Amino acid sequence: MPNQTFNVNGQPVNVDAPDDMALLWVLRDKLGITGPKYGCGINVCKACTCHVNGKAVTACSTRVGDVKGRNVTTIEGLATGTTLHPVQQAWLDYDVAQCGFCQPGQIMAAVDLLKRTKNPTDADIDAIQNVCRCGTYGRIRQAIKAAAAMMP
């Protein structure tokens, strides 16, 4: 079986997995990194959103063979030590989560948006596709705007 070498949250990892295995299963089932969640498997709920080289992807629809040599960041790698990322902090400040299941993906999508757009408009935020079944959308919107104001 091919050997896949890439970085996860700043650490090099080395796993045996076929090229076409979804990154989500490599993270969750082989590496025990459980922050990215399964919600659909077909790139429509976005609960597994992670970053590859700083850009948001859905791990369920990304082949592990495609991330060879690249940097994967999951929710577990977002904070710097014990210092939360401003988006994480805003999520706490606005008590965004209800069940919390979609929130790792929501946060990773928000971080990606703020990287692309320093001061996102409502239309930019509306373009986020991540499903939240509990209905935390209003708080997510508030927290993204607050995080934008906090970010350097």
Place this chain on the structure above:
Amino acid sequence: MNETAMNETAMNDLLDDVRAADVSRRSLLTYVVSAPVLTVAAGFGVNLATPSIAHALPLPLTPPDTVDYYDIGDSIVQTSLPTMPLVTLTVGTDGRVRLDLPRLDSGTGVATAVGMMVAEEMDVALNSVDVTSADARPELVFNQITGGSSSIRSFAAAMPLMAAAARARLINAAAQQWGLSPSTLWVVAGVVFAPDGRNVAYGELSALAATLPLPVNVAPKPVSQYKVIGKRATRLDALDIVTGRKKFTMDQAVPNAKPTMLRMPTQIRGTVVRVNNLGAVKSMPGVIDVVVVPTGGSIVPNPPGVAVMAETFGQAWTAANALDVSWGDGPLKGQSNETIQATLKAAILPLAVPPLGALTVEGEFQFAAATHAPLEVECAIADVRADSAEIWAGLQTPIVCQQSIAADLGLPQDKVKVHVVPSGGSFGRRLFWDPVQVAAQVSRLTGRPCKLMYHRANDVRHTRLRPPQYHKVRATLLLGQVISFEQRVAAVRLDARHGFGEMFSAAAGSAPPSVQQSIGNLAYEEVFFKTMVASPYNFGVGTKVLTPVPLDMNTVSYRSVHIQPARSVEEIIVDEIAKKLNKDPVAFRLEYLRLERAKAVLRAVAAAGNWGKAMPAGFAQGCAVHQETRSFTACIVEIDCRVPTDARVTRATIAIDVGTPINPSGIEAQMQGGLAESISLVLTAGLHIRDGLPLEGSYSQYHFARMKHYPKDVQVIIMPANGGAIGGLGEVGLSAASGAIANAYARATGTKPRSFPINFPIDFTPFPPGALPDPVVVPL
């Protein structure tokens, strides 16, 4: 029986329960004091739990309504009470306070709210309180069911007393250590202080406190001294959530538990006739085993399917789709939304004949099946050994799960350990334990711990649904007054065989699992309906009657299961009556609402929501009001229907009166969630059943609201504490929002909404029946 007598009877029953509880508490204490930490197992004696009987009695003209006096929440509150002393609150030597809560927090915030009660009474910081989910504890009997918006109502009665008793015991320990009178000591943030400046932390007192007798005559704080309750608090697990540390069921590190996925039949409850390529699939990469889920199940039937266990879920999914299975039909073969609605319509009981000269306002309504679709799919871990079993899952009824799995496996009940894991949503879905049944059977057959997760397609198509419904309504108007309001509901029978969460009531509701509509289940369902669905209006002769129709469909309760449709229909008809009488919808409601608290929330939203403001063509406001589980809500929305097939709610103003607010942040969250769910159920989210199977199979097909559908202007007004008993919260947020959205849609489009969801095209290519979709690959 008049209202007063009814209240007294309820009170006497409650007193009996408390007295019975006191006995259990005494016997338990001899056990728990031997622990090295203080474990308070009880607290109430003279301080009676506040019954949640509504304080405000209906107006004199009000027709009787059962729910004003007794609702489903009351039944859970009262049946929970006798075993409340068995709930444990522990103070560790590290000073942390731990409550092992016999409820599931599926995102509703119950753990945080109960933790706030503990922090308040014990005078500790909220962040030093840990609230965990208790394993199945059969000795709790009826006190381990999460449902009916009853959790906070149940714990509001007991928790302050238990926590106050713990605090008193710790103070007594400090007093004994210092040789001072307890009455001279006080507590700040978990540290006991003496007037001479000495102080000692709870953690250092817990061992001594555990040896002291339970204090008597402990009273909880007066409301005027509250520092925690009523103030905004962040969820206890918020930091774990935002850092990815919160562990859901599939995140549990159970050694050697192997990923397992299912192929499920081409129809709901179809059968597996034969697997034609078992050997080939067993030899696929990563595959460990393939087994057919056996039939059986001691309360409800095992879900049908073929399970593939593999090293990763990806391999299990690929192998599951490679299976060549001959499927047998299910009981809904040939059934579609159209045939189901026709069956329901035919089952509706006739309405009374209106008197001569009366005007009528009528309507017939249909609601498609809906699915709970929590982000966390159906899942469970089971480790079944020869003489024991261990289970991990999100469960609203863990005791009956434990009992039924023990029966299924032929094990003594105490050999089945059931861990309750906080779940990624539930909305009523996890009242049943179907994935546990599958995981247990797969583990038994493969001899390995099984980590079972449904594919989303199976989660939508093959788990339990909110029953489809058909409603027929007639309001009768005489001389400008509403003199009767009749509502007839036919719904696919609601499976309630979980009972009150344990085997006695479940068994009473159960026949052999293949028998869907037993007399017991029918009785439960009608009791549920009668104790949940009420009208807030003074409409003369008012009746709401449910006819459950025994179609063999997988169903389960759902957030406000019968109430959201029934009350939305009533709110729509109320608007139509007001229109017929040429009255403003808010003014008309204020004229006919029975209870002052209902009027107050409506006035609040009318003012804050600028009711009656001019709106451009294609836009409109809509209003509705609702009472449920002793809480009151009203909602005004604004809708943009310039493109009616893409109607968008643009603004919402919601007022909520829960009697005594605990956590304003959590209350707002539940109302915001109710709004998102209402937008979905009213406008876009439903299932098309065709030949016995929903066509929908994922979020791209089942249209639950996303960010762009949620209004940017949402205001939630929390009515101040008014001395009312704590009302329910988890479900009350749906009906006013749903009614307001439907009414706004009607006003904006000039139509009469009659079929829900309103916009319901099949705008997708369904996955083939009996198959899972293939994975999608997005190149980087």
